Amino acid sequence: MLFLVVFCVCGLLMQGEAQDRAAMWRNNDQSGRCQYTFTVPSPSETTCPQTTGPEVEGLKARLSLLEVLVARLSGGTPQVSPSKAQNDLQDSLNRAMGERNLLRAEKERLERELEGLQRRVEEMRRETERLRNKPCPAQTPAAPPRPPLQDSSLRRPTGGSSSLSHLMARPNRQGDSSSLRDSAWQYGASDFQELKAEVTEVPAPGGTEDAAGCGDLVSVADPVTHRKADNIAGKYGVWMQDPEAVSPYGPNMVWRIDTVGSEVRQLFGYEDMEQLSRGFPSKVLLLPDSVEGTGATMFRGSLYYQRRRSRTLIRYDLSSESIAARRELPHAGYHGQYPYSWGGYTDVDLAVDESGLWAIYSTSKARGAIVIAQLDPHNLEVRKTWETNIRKNSVANAFIICGKLYTVASYSSPDTTVNYMYDTATSQGRAVAIPFKNKYRYNSMIDYNPVQKKLMAWDNFHIVSYNVRLGRTQAK
Numbered sequence: 001m002l003f004l005v006v007f008c009v010c011g012l013l014m015q016g017e018a019q020d021r022a023a024m025w026r027n028n029d030q031s032g033r034c035q036y037t038f039t040v041p042s043p044s045e046t047t048c049p050q051t052t053g054p055e056v057e058g059l060k061a062r063l064s065l066l067e068v069l070v071a072r073l074s075g076g077t078p079q080v081s082p083s084k085a086q087n088d089l090q091d092s093l094n095r096a097m098g099e100r101n102l103l104r105a106e107k108e109r110l111e112r113e114l115e116g117l118q119r120r121v122e123e124m125r126r127e128t129e130r131l132r133n134k135p136c137p138a139q140t141p142a143a144p145p146r147p148p149l150q151d152s153s154l155r156r157p158t159g160g161s162s163s164l165s166h167l168m169a170r171p172n173r174q175g176d177s178s179s180l181r182d183s184a185w186q187y188g189a190s191d192f193q194e195l196k197a198e199v200t201e202v203p204a205p206g207g208t209e210d211a212a213g214c215g216d217l218v219s220v221a222d223p224v225t226h227r228k229a230d231n232i233a234g235k236y237g238v239w240m241q242d243p244e245a246v247s248p249y250g251p252n253m254v255w256r257i258d259t260v261g262s263e264v265r266q267l268f269g270y271e272d273m274e275q276l277s278r279g280f281p282s283k284v285l286l287l288p289d290s291v292e293g294t295g296a297t298m299f300r301g302s303l304y305y306q307r308r309r310s311r312t313l314i315r316y317d318l319s320s321e322s323i324a325a326r327r328e329l330p331h332a333g334y335h336g337q338y339p340y341s342w343g344g345y346t347d348v349d350l351a352v353d354e355s356g357l358w359a360i361y362s363t364s365k366a367r368g369a370i371v372i373a374q375l376d377p378h379n380l381e382v383r384k385t386w387e388t389n390i391r392k393n394s395v396a397n398a399f400i401i402c403g404k405l406y407t408v409a410s411y412s413s414p415d416t417t418v419n420y421m422y423d424t425a426t427s428q429g430r431a432v433a434i435p436f437k438n439k440y441r442y443n444s445m446i447d448y449n450p451v452q453k454k455l456m457a458w459d460n461f462h463i464v465s466y467n468v469r470l471g472r473t474q475a476k
């Protein structure tokens, strides 16, 4: 019997040589006899009687081993789905593209600024040449006449020669030169008078604030740094606290706008100064219109700002998250017409002091000189205007304390000064010299908070504040 089985198997094996993958296995059955199993490929798949067997099991084992090896080669970690990896890659790409666009915008702004500077240098050169060639008058009978005002709502101060004195004592772009002349900018006639600042501010002995907490600016302390911005969008910006906060936001709420880029619409809110320093905002509002410059301010539950590429002022109500008022600031220059010396489309600077809301700007009628407007905080109507003799693009920034406008000489010099004060109560201005530090050498925003009695500033990615001291001053 055994012989017969072996013979049959041998015969089948010999026959199977003509066929591929014939195989045979031998096992012992429970009765001690040999049991032979063999498979022969069928010419037709559909006739295969079964799909299991030792060969299939072996293939399964080898497949499992290969899978383990592949997993080890790919890092031995749980598999990341291709879609997630793709999303991460897309996010990184988007971030990189965003930063590239911001850098391009910054480059374009700097190129425009360079062109402006080159034009200004050329103007000054031509004017110097003209003055050199002009014979000196034997005697100047009177001060040069001023051009007639075209807007009766604007009025000039009546300070005579002393009010003009700062014209010859303006700072240059880099620092605080008190003797730099800019003959390209004069009023009216071509007469040229050498005038010198004769007034400096010194604190009166024992001088203090008055009962209303008001006084002249006596000193500015060293800056305190609260936070450094995370990315290029925060190179310059504006931050503020509402001196008269309205529900639902309390007086500790801090607001911030990063102003790099052409579509600036995000307003970030932080619960308090600690949260501002520590981490993420608790509130992010998307403004309906883009913000221009760094002149925004906060007052009585509303954000006030200049709409991009326009002289339109917007009052954005924080509680309803909607525009409460919108009005043009009459004749105001915008989008690089009359910025501060550092540029940045800082044509319109809004400010709040003890007496309310103000706008600091210029007009073509004022020929680039700073105009101050007191605004109705409710509907943004101009209540009254003052025209100063301070050329707006000759100063780094300005703020208002107790109805007095102060200008800062340089945005980049680490040791500069508050160099001029204009009092709206008397319509008189005079040169001052109060030390002021630009710790990070690119100060793009300076504003006063009448409750904190502090100056808030944005200096080259850094959010900083300065304590100020007010008191009575006297001229000498």
Ligand code: CA
Residues within 6 Å of the ligand: 295, 349, 350, 351, 397, 398, 399, 445, 446, 447
């Ligand atoms: Ca300001």
